[in-house]
Amino acid sequence: MGKILEINGPLVKLELPETVLGEQVRVGRLGLVGEVIGRDGNTALAQLYEDTAGLRPGEEAHGLGWPLSVELGPGLLGAIFDGVQRPLQAVWEQSGDRMARGVAVPSLPRDKRWRFVPEPSRRAGAMLSGGDILGTVQETESILHRIMVPPLLHGELLELAPEGDYTIEEAIGRMRLVEGKNSGQIEKLQLFHRWPVRTPRPFRQRDHAVAPLITGQRILDTFYPLLKGGKAAIPGPFGAGKTMLQQQIARWCNAEIVIYVGCGERGNELTDVLEFMPELKDPHTGRPLMERTLLVANTSNMPVVAREASVYVGITLAEYFRDQGLDVVMVADSTSRWAEALREVAGRLGQMPVEEGYPAYLGSRLAAFYERAGRVETLSGGHGSVTLIGAVSPPGGDFSEPVTSHTKEIIQTFWALSKELADARHYPSVDWLESFSGYIGSAAKWWAENVDPNWEAARAEALDLLAASEELQRIVNLVGVEALSSEQRWTLEAAGLIKEGLLQQSAIDEIDSFASPEKQYALLAAMLEIFHQGMKLVKLGAPARRLIQMPLMTQARRWKSQHTSEDIAALKVKIAAIPSDFEKMMLEYEQTA
Amino acid sequence: MKNIEFRTATSAQGGLIVMGGVPGVAAGSRVQLRDHAGRLRSGLVIRAADDAVLVEVFEGTDELDLERTWVRFLDEPFKLPVSRDILGRIFNGAGLPRDGRPPIISADRRDVNGEPLNPAARAYPREFIQTGISAIDGMNSLTRGQKLPIFSGGGLPHNRVAAQIVRQAKLLGEEASEFVVVFAAFGASHADARFFEESFEESGVLNKVVMFLNLADEPVIERLLTPRAALTAAEYLAFDLDYHVLVVMTDMTAYAEALREVAVLRGDVPARKGYPGYLYSDLAEIYERAGRIKNRRGSITMIPVLSMPSDDITHPIPDLTGYITEGQIVLGRELANQNVYPPVTVLPSLSRLMKDGVGKNFTREDHPHVASQLFASYAKALEVRGLAAIIGAEELSDADRRYLEFANAFERKFIGQGEDEDRSVYETLNLAWDLLSMLPGDALIRVSEEELAKYHKGVASI
């Protein structure tokens, strides 16, 4: 038992001789929870996850004996947790609209019974290790929750419960440990276990990421793909569309589990997700999206220290589902708020700031965090992945600031959002020149096998066109469009067609919001076909002005929102008819030529 | 403890005073100081330890004689007494009457810091508010429960715009406004405060307004309290008494500067431009108090006014605000110089909640598309205008010349309107179509073909 010596904002100095770094503490009459971040002899420095107003020197404090951990088991999906995994729905029901302090509600419901189906091959006497599957719980209609031996345990299975309904605390088995300092000890197995959030969960080995994450967003999938198990960042000034893009990914991507971490952002954005997710159907399984989604929320008005913890809570939950052999996507909005929380604590600890107040370890912390993404061979020999997508909120939209620049070196896919595009309401405002993807090779293989062998070439051609048009636009802005040759004008026009008919994609248009890979490729091929046909004509002497006025140029810009992904047959009919639109002119100019 | 006066100050400097040997003081507790002249000052415990307690003094520590300073620890945070009687009253930044009338007596006293709303308790704002201003309703609409600041600059008519919104804001189909108003001014001039008072008086809503005033020549540190006191009143009106509350706060820049002043005194590590790293979280504590709550009738809609230092939107105050609020209405000098009122610069303006509050079931089916089209066409028109400035308007193509004319008409007729002109959203949308009809139909791909057929009055192509 210890006591409070001093309270300074979220930091509390304690007399707590026996503690270790990272230990959870419960402090004061209110029972506020926090963690030890510094020690000096008999005193410890703790940061609390809740507002410290009202605490007094002299009030008692004690260590809880474990680091910040999360509960992992059935009951996670569809839930919303705060930054230290308190279940917000249950907290709301228990203590009302405002976040009361010191509430202790268990993360997972204790009274709910789950139907546990033991793995048929498991027999008493078998030797089991961490990660081995004990059985399953059908948590939601679309997600089969695998119950695993907690990592690091190794021993003999003494007993496994028969199929039946169990609460998460009831024993579903017993195991005698054979290794380590607890050798010989009998361990009770339950539907859930705990894991410390700052320690990555173990796996057998890293695997190559192979399949692209399909998000249904054309500029992402077709131009700057991300792989399942990859790392991506979305930097952009406020209002550029970071949150909408992450919400679009959370809605439409072909992952099996989506973890949405709202880190220091708006409360209403989480409400938005909570309201639309149950309404929408997963395009890949047809089930309500909420069944595969879980939310972690530390909004901007909630205590900063828990904000720092929230991303670790999120990634640990993601790893847990990965270990079950699932493909998990975690979106974090925004990693900048996490970095700022880090900065705030570092400042209070009196650590030396290096750039813009950030401590020297900012870069290594960011890298270590993103390192927890990846595709792995799990402890039980399956394959699972965590794809990590972080929004970055650079002050003043300046990408050279520390968080953006460090992140840029860590990730492989960079979706840079542009204020100019957002101002003109060109969404998603992903800048086609600033963005990059280091996964083109693997993605090309997948597209070639599954959609069209020409994907890589078509993508490259479209990007070249866009780059060329940028140059041409500079000339136009100096001397006017009349200075361009017909070929140049047509190039400019075709780039415009690609921007408006392909890249621009409205999240709020029911049809346009999601595009299957087939639809994406069909549109890309269509825009290029128009470009080629027109270029042939221009080379024959047709003035670009005439081509630009073809009704096709307007019609093609509307195709994306006229045909759903299920209805691309009709789209393909239109595309097949493109040459006929040019036929008459082609005859005319072939004759004169 | 409340009744004991301690005379153990060991040092005082720049608004902070250290008290020695007062054990068991609660963090965040309110403090009352009595100086040698018998003058009372108030403060807040910002660091508590048994051997030293650090107190922030709102009225500053000037002329304090440590030997003759008596300090009482009131053992509770700053609280505001609330009751129905606050309507029609004027308070100072700390919630004391400044209208010469008696103080509010109520057993219900609330911590001005509030408590964060559980995200699971929020209800998403979806009800369109018609402000009667086309640039807002048509392109950056406001919904009930939204926080939508006005980004402005010195000499721009942000006060007039805010007052016009207060006068005209109502739900679609409502005859008159249902709103009560909480008005908070911090660091504002007497003239600004008087302008609002007169405006409320003229429109006869004074008895539906609560004012919290901390003017430019009043204690700086009290500014940190003013928005919190005002929002405590707003929360009470909205979530206890079921009112729809419109909160107007001016000027957030004065607030942030006060925060910086205090941070420097405390020795906090600065992040950008001397502002402390926690400016974001601190502003969020204020802005996030807007909103709606499930199963409650009332709402808090917030319109903070913020003057951008040197008209720079990337300055930390507008920047961090934009990262928290649900959009921003940006006023610009260029339009103001051309006598366009309200001088709303639409491209950097944004309403993040518009997507969920306009269109088929809310205003009119074509609304989202029309708004998107106006943005796209106007952005293109500005490019053409830039080009015209270089090569001369005569050199423009026919198509480009139309864009130039569109830009001019859009600024004068759509953005520009009278200070007393209260346009219905339908008038706004029809006006938008009049302007879009200046452009050929096939240049308008953000609206649907059906909408073009129904509303577009111009040529299909050129």
Ligand SMILES: Nc1ncnc2c1ncn2[C@@H]1O[C@H](COP(=O)(O)OP(=O)(O)O)[C@@H](O)[C@H]1O
């Ligand atoms: N893909 C999109 N489709 C349609 N509108 C969008 C899209 N992306 C952004 N927007 C618009 O831009 C606004 C701001 O986007 P948001 O994602 O909140 O920006 P950020 O998170 O970068 O500040 C949204 O409220 C929405 O109106």
Ligand SMILES: [Mg+2]
């Ligand atoms: Mg955002």
